[in-house]
Amino acid sequence: MAETLLLRDARTASGADPVDVLLADGVVAAVGPDTVAAGARPGAREIALDGRWLLPGLWDEHVHFTQWALSRRRIDVSAAHTAGGAAALVAAHLGEHGAEVPPHPEHPLVGYGFRDGLWPDQPSVELLDRAAGALPVVLVSADLHCLWLNSAALGLYRSEVGDAPGGTDGTGLLVEDHAFAVTGRLAEVPDELVDQWAADAAAAAAARGVVGVVDLEMAWNAEIWGRRVAGGMRSLRVDTGIYPQHLDRALAEGLRTGDPVPGGAGLVTVGPLKILIDGSLNTRTACCAEPYPDGSTGLLTVQPDELLDVLRRAVGGGLVPAVHAIGDRANRIALDAFEALGSGGRIEHAQLVANADVPRFAALGVTASVQPEHAMDDRDVADRHWAGRTARAFLLRSLLDAGATLAFGSDAPVSPLDPWHAVAAAVARTRGDLPAWHPEQAIPVADALASSSRGRRRIRPGDPADVVAVDRDPWTAPAPELRAMPVALTTVAGAPTHLAPELRAMPVALTTVAGAPTHLAPELG
Known part of the structure; x- marks a missing residue:
C-alpha cells in the first residue's frame, strides 16, 4: 500500500486559512478542515506544516540530466x-x-x-x-x-x-x-558512478521542490532511467526524451509519449521526440532571419523537408515532437512544419520569435517550452548580437497573452536545475541589482508557478500527490525571495523526497470526527 501522509495546517492560496491535506494512494485524497483526518489510515504519517504554503509540485521541462550531474563535478x-x-x-x-x-x-x-x-x-x-x-x-x-x-x-x-x-x-x-x-x-563514466552523481543531483532538485523533469539527454534515456530506478532512485518523475538517431528503435519497441517505461516503477514515462534544427545564441549558430554583427545568420542543421519527414514518423508512432528552435527563422520553420503536420507539439527555447509568429503557437497547439533564466544569462549577448531585435527575444507575456501554453525549464546545466530561478526571472525580468530587461515581458507570479507545475494552480483532490511546501507566500514574495525560496517539504506520489529537519513527521495515533474515534492505533487500544 502506498504511503499515506496527513499534512496539517497548510495554506493552499495567498491569504487562505490553513487546512489539512490528505495524500493517499498516490493522489491528493482530500483537502479541508481537520475532519479530513477521517481518511487517515493505520500507519499514516502526520506532518505539521504550521501555516506553510502548499503548492503543486514543480517540474523542470527541459533538462540534460547526466550533463547536469557531470557539470556539478567539473x-x-x-x-x-x-x-x-x-x-x-x-x-x-x-x-x-x-x-x-x-x-x-x-x-x-x-x-x-x-x-x-x-x-x-x-x-x-x-x-x-x-x-x-x-x-x-x-x-x-x-x-x-x-x-x-x-x-x-x-x-x-x-x-x-x-x-x-x-x-x-x-x-x-x-x-x-x-x-x-x-x-x-x-559522458562515458561507469554506470555506478554516474548514477550516484545523478542520485545526488536528484536529491538536490527535490530540495528545491522539483517533482519531475523532462530529460533530453542525448542518449537512450528509457534504459538509463530504468536502471536508475532499479537501483533505488525514486525521488523524481521523469519523461524520457528520444532523439532522431533512436527513432527507429523507439518505433520498433512501440514507445509512445506518456506511456510508462517498463521497470520505471510508475515514475518514468516516455517523453517527446526531440530534434535540433539550429544552434544557440552565445555560439552565434541560432538560425536568424537577419545577420549577426559578423554577417552570418547562424546554422539551419535540419532542412524543412527532412524536419517534416521526421515529425510525421514520430507523430505516426505516437510520439509528441519537440523541436529545438532558438533563432526567429528556425522558429518559423518549426511552426510551418507543425502547421503542415496538423499536429501540436513543443518548441524548445523559442528565444527569438517574429511578431507575426507569436499567435501561431496557440493556433497550432504548440507549447512554448522556454527557460526564463536564459534571458538573465544572455541579456548582454542578446543586446550585442541581436541588437534592435530584443523586444521580441525571450518572450513570455506576448506568448501568454496570445493564448500559448508556457512550460518552464532550466536546460540544466545551461542554467541551474531550480524552478524558483525560472519563476523569479519570469516575474521580475532581472537578477541581482540590474534593472529589469524588457519588463513588458514579465508575467504574474501565478502564471509563472503554473508554467512550472504543468498548469496546476492549486492543490485539488484527485491530483497527483506531488506537492511542495514552502516557508514564504510565493504569491506575494519579491523576486529575490522567490529565487531563494526555502522549501520545507517535497513529495512524489505522496512519498516525501525532501523533508526539512524542523518539520515534525510522526505516525497518526488517533483521529476523531465529532469526538468519535475514526482511527485508533493499536498501542492506544
Whole structure:
C-alpha cells in the first residue's frame, strides 16, 4: 500500500486559512478542515506544516540530466570574462589540485560554463596548452553547443574532431555536431558512478521542490532511467526524451509519449521526440532571419523537408515532437512544419520569435517550452548580437497573452536545475541589482508557478500527490525571495523526497470526527 501522509495546517492560496491535506494512494485524497483526518489510515504519517504554503509540485521541462550531474563535478569557468581568464582558471586549478588530477592521457580535465559571446580575445589551442601542458583539457560552453580543446584533447578525440575547423584553425573550438560528439565521449563514466552523481543531483532538485523533469539527454534515456530506478532512485518523475538517431528503435519497441517505461516503477514515462534544427545564441549558430554583427545568420542543421519527414514518423508512432528552435527563422520553420503536420507539439527555447509568429503557437497547439533564466544569462549577448531585435527575444507575456501554453525549464546545466530561478526571472525580468530587461515581458507570479507545475494552480483532490511546501507566500514574495525560496517539504506520489529537519513527521495515533474515534492505533487500544 502506498504511503499515506496527513499534512496539517497548510495554506493552499495567498491569504487562505490553513487546512489539512490528505495524500493517499498516490493522489491528493482530500483537502479541508481537520475532519479530513477521517481518511487517515493505520500507519499514516502526520506532518505539521504550521501555516506553510502548499503548492503543486514543480517540474523542470527541459533538462540534460547526466550533463547536469557531470557539470556539478567539473571546473567552474563561468566567471571568465576573457579567453585568457578561462585559461588562467584552468592553470589555477591545476596549481591547487594538480596532484589530484589523473595523469593518464585518456582522462581529460573538463571545465564547464564559459560564455565567449562577449569575450574581447580569441580562444586558442596555444592558450590552453600554456595553461595545462600535455594534459588533455576540454572546456564546455554554458550552452553546450561549443567546446574548447587543447592540443592533447584534439589528439585524444581525433575521430570525433574529424574535419572540424577548430581542429585546424588554431582555435580549438568545436561547435554543434562535432561538439556533441565529444560531449558524448566525456559522458562515458561507469554506470555506478554516474548514477550516484545523478542520485545526488536528484536529491538536490527535490530540495528545491522539483517533482519531475523532462530529460533530453542525448542518449537512450528509457534504459538509463530504468536502471536508475532499479537501483533505488525514486525521488523524481521523469519523461524520457528520444532523439532522431533512436527513432527507429523507439518505433520498433512501440514507445509512445506518456506511456510508462517498463521497470520505471510508475515514475518514468516516455517523453517527446526531440530534434535540433539550429544552434544557440552565445555560439552565434541560432538560425536568424537577419545577420549577426559578423554577417552570418547562424546554422539551419535540419532542412524543412527532412524536419517534416521526421515529425510525421514520430507523430505516426505516437510520439509528441519537440523541436529545438532558438533563432526567429528556425522558429518559423518549426511552426510551418507543425502547421503542415496538423499536429501540436513543443518548441524548445523559442528565444527569438517574429511578431507575426507569436499567435501561431496557440493556433497550432504548440507549447512554448522556454527557460526564463536564459534571458538573465544572455541579456548582454542578446543586446550585442541581436541588437534592435530584443523586444521580441525571450518572450513570455506576448506568448501568454496570445493564448500559448508556457512550460518552464532550466536546460540544466545551461542554467541551474531550480524552478524558483525560472519563476523569479519570469516575474521580475532581472537578477541581482540590474534593472529589469524588457519588463513588458514579465508575467504574474501565478502564471509563472503554473508554467512550472504543468498548469496546476492549486492543490485539488484527485491530483497527483506531488506537492511542495514552502516557508514564504510565493504569491506575494519579491523576486529575490522567490529565487531563494526555502522549501520545507517535497513529495512524489505522496512519498516525501525532501523533508526539512524542523518539520515534525510522526505516525497518526488517533483521529476523531465529532469526538468519535475514526482511527485508533493499536498501542492506544
